[in-house]
Amino acid sequence: MSAAFKWTRKNLLGLRQLDRQEIEHILETSKSFRDVSLRPVKKVPALRGKTVANLFFEPSTRTRISFELAEKRLSADTINIASSSSSVVKGETLKDTCRNIESLKVDVLVIRHPSSGAPHRMARHLNASVINAGDGMNEHPTQGLLDMFTIMEKKGRIQDLQVSFVGDILHSRVARSNIWGLTKLGAKVTVCGPKTLIPARIEELGVRVTYNLEEAVENADVVNLLRIQLERQNQAFFPSIREYATAYQINSRVLKKAKPDVLIMHPGPVNRGIEITSDVVEGPFAVILDQVTYGLAVRMAVLYLLSGTLPEEKEE
Ligand code: CP
Numbered sequence: 001m002s003a004a005f006k007w008t009r010k011n012l013l014g015l016r017q018l019d020r021q022e023i024e025h026i027l028e029t030s031k032s033f034r035d036v037s038l039r040p041v042k043k044v045p046a047l048r049g050k051t052v053a054n055l056f057f058e059p060s061t062r063t064r065i066s067f068e069l070a071e072k073r074l075s076a077d078t079i080n081i082a083s084s085s086s087s088v089v090k091g092e093t094l095k096d097t098c099r100n101i102e103s104l105k106v107d108v109l110v111i112r113h114p115s116s117g118a119p120h121r122m123a124r125h126l127n128a129s130v131i132n133a134g135d136g137m138n139e140h141p142t143q144g145l146l147d148m149f150t151i152m153e154k155k156g157r158i159q160d161l162q163v164s165f166v167g168d169i170l171h172s173r174v175a176r177s178n179i180w181g182l183t184k185l186g187a188k189v190t191v192c193g194p195k196t197l198i199p200a201r202i203e204e205l206g207v208r209v210t211y212n213l214e215e216a217v218e219n220a221d222v223v224n225l226l227r228i229q230l231e232r233q234n235q236a237f238f239p240s241i242r243e244y245a246t247a248y249q250i251n252s253r254v255l256k257k258a259k260p261d262v263l264i265m266h267p268g269p270v271n272r273g274i275e276i277t278s279d280v281v282e283g284p285f286a287v288i289l290d291q292v293t294y295g296l297a298v299r300m301a302v303l304y305l306l307s308g309t310l311p312e313e314k315e316e
Contacts (some may be wrong), residue, residue: 007305011123011130014139015180023145023181026301032150033300036073037293046304048077052108055253056133057083057094060112062268062292063133063142067110070299076307079106098122109133109307130308137171138254142302143267144177146295148185150287151222153294154263159186166248167226167275170197170237174267175226179205192216193226194246196237206215213248218257224265225250225275241274250275255285 005025036044052071056064064080083089088097098109103185108129111119116136123130134140151158163182169175169191179202182189189207191198198209210216216221220258228244237293238244250264262274264285272278280286 006081007308008103010169011119011197012118012141012302012306013123013130013132014059015141015167015177015184016139017047018181018184018186019300022149023184026145026305027149027152028119028299029068029305030145030294030297033295033304034298035296037296043073043075045075045221046300047071047074047307048073050107050307051077051079051105052080052110052303053079053084053106054110054133055098055101057088057111057118058134059111060133061139062155062295063112065084066292066295066299066302067131067142070296070303073296074300074303076303091181092316094118094122095125100128102126131302131306136173139177139178139180140173141181141268142299143174143178143193143209143296144181145302146180146291146298147224147265147267148181149294149298150265150291151263154287155221158182159219161187162190162219163187163222163224164190164192164220165190165224166213166216166250168197168228168237169193169226170199170201171229172226175222178224179207183207190216190220194238194244197228203271213250213254217250217254217262220262222257222263222265223250223258224267226267227269227271227275248281249275252279252283255280255283258285265291267291 037043044093054067055240068078106128110124110131110133110135116138118135119130119132148153148158151173165175179189183206190210191207192210192213195211203209262285264280265287270281
């Protein structure tokens with residue numbers, strides 16, 4: 001990692017707030033943690049003595065487990081709080097919940113919340129570090145970072161790559177974090193989906209819009225698929241799932257139009273048979289499980305940087 005660069009941020013709230021150098025520093029730091037999980041003893045003492053609380057007010061498999069494992073591999077003490085088993089169900093506010101947790105001398109709060117901006121509001125009230133693990137339709141910064149890390153690992157660069165996002169862009173915090181990050185690192189980003197699922201004026205973020213799947217796939221170095229977020233939809237954005245799949249599904253027929261070395265990515269959870277077919281999920285172009293693997297290294301890097309501690313010398 002760059003010795004000259006000094007990390008100064010206490011919180012990771014989004015990639016919108018970070019500059020290119022900060023993003024590159026996180027990606028570079030992630031490389032140092034990538035191989036920890038391959039050692040016989042999968043642990044480093046970087047966060048020994050620190051405590052991290054994971055507060056998940058929405059369901060999660062990958063992000064929650066990945067953060068908890070990252071904390072444990074960094075030797076932190078961890079606590080997990082789910083909204084259903086907390087006093088939130090008795091009416092306690094998020095602010096009161098977080099301040100009570102902070103009173104227990106917790107150093108970092110990892111927060112997933114259905115309300116856009118919730119982690120940002122908590123960061124204003126807390127001395128502890130706050131990491132956004134996904135806030136409403138706004139951002140999912142560690143997903144954006146792990147997607148970029150995966151591209152770097154597989155392609156060796158991000159600058160000038162063509163990256164297409166296909167699916168429910170409107171409701172996708174993953175798309176938003178990726179757009180902020182990838183455009184800062186020099187990628188050419190395209191978004192594709194039904195008109196009703198493309199946010200108005202998204203071109204102002206420096207992306208190209210197409211409603212045609214073939215246009216999004218041909219010439220793309222990376223195609224990142226987004227699932228239809230039925231849980232965030234209170235109106236009909238397209239006639240039926242079947243019609244959506246007919247127009248926007250990535251399957252072996254569509255892949256014939258793609259570059260021979262295209263990467264197929266998906267943040268998960270995958271809805272097989274809707275945005276992507278099973279044979280593509282299991283096929284040679286998909287790096288979906290690599291994304292999950294690299295997510296651990298990225299979250300270790302983020303926790304390490306925010307905690308402001310230095311790891312001990314690595315063993316040979
Ligand atoms: N990618 C992602 O955020 O997955 P989870 O919802 O399972 O955490």
